[in-house]
Amino acid sequence: MKRILLVCAAGMSTSLLVNKMKDYATSAGKEVHIEALPVSEANTVIDQADIVMIGPQVRYQLPQVEAMAKGRIPVVVIDMKDYGMVNGQAVLTKALELIGE
Known part of the structure; x- marks a missing residue:
């Protein structure tokens, strides 16, 4: 089972x-x-x-999250359009593609 972590400002959006x-x-x-x-x-x-995967509203925190990941896993900013349209299919497809699923 693959584990996907989405990071945003407060975790609610x-x-x-x-x-x-x-x-x-x-x-x-x-x-x-x-x-x-x-x-x-x-x-x-x-x-x-x-x-x-980082919400586009906190893309400025990419370096901080990359430091937490220590190069072990991909850390990417979610496409603003997919995020805004709540396109779960596109975001999940991208995540699985990046981790080789």
């Missing part, structure tokens, strides 16, 4: 996207664990994640 991603994963038969946390809490679970 991404919850809709997480739900859409989970819905698509279920319909596509993908086994994934997806959670959203604020940047301040990301370090508590980053060691278990296979990828970290």
Whole structure:
């Protein structure tokens, strides 16, 4: 099972996207664990994640999150259009592509 961590400002704005991603994963038969946390809490679970995706509103914190990941996993900013349209399919597809699924 792949673990996807979404990081945003407070962890709440991404919850809709997480739900859409989970819905698509279920319909596509993908086994994934997806959670959203604020940047301040990301370090508590980053060691278990296979990828970290950052909300575009906190893209300025990319260097901080990359430092937490220590080069072990991909850290990417979610496409602003996909984030704004809550396109769970596109975001999940991108995440799985980046981790080789």
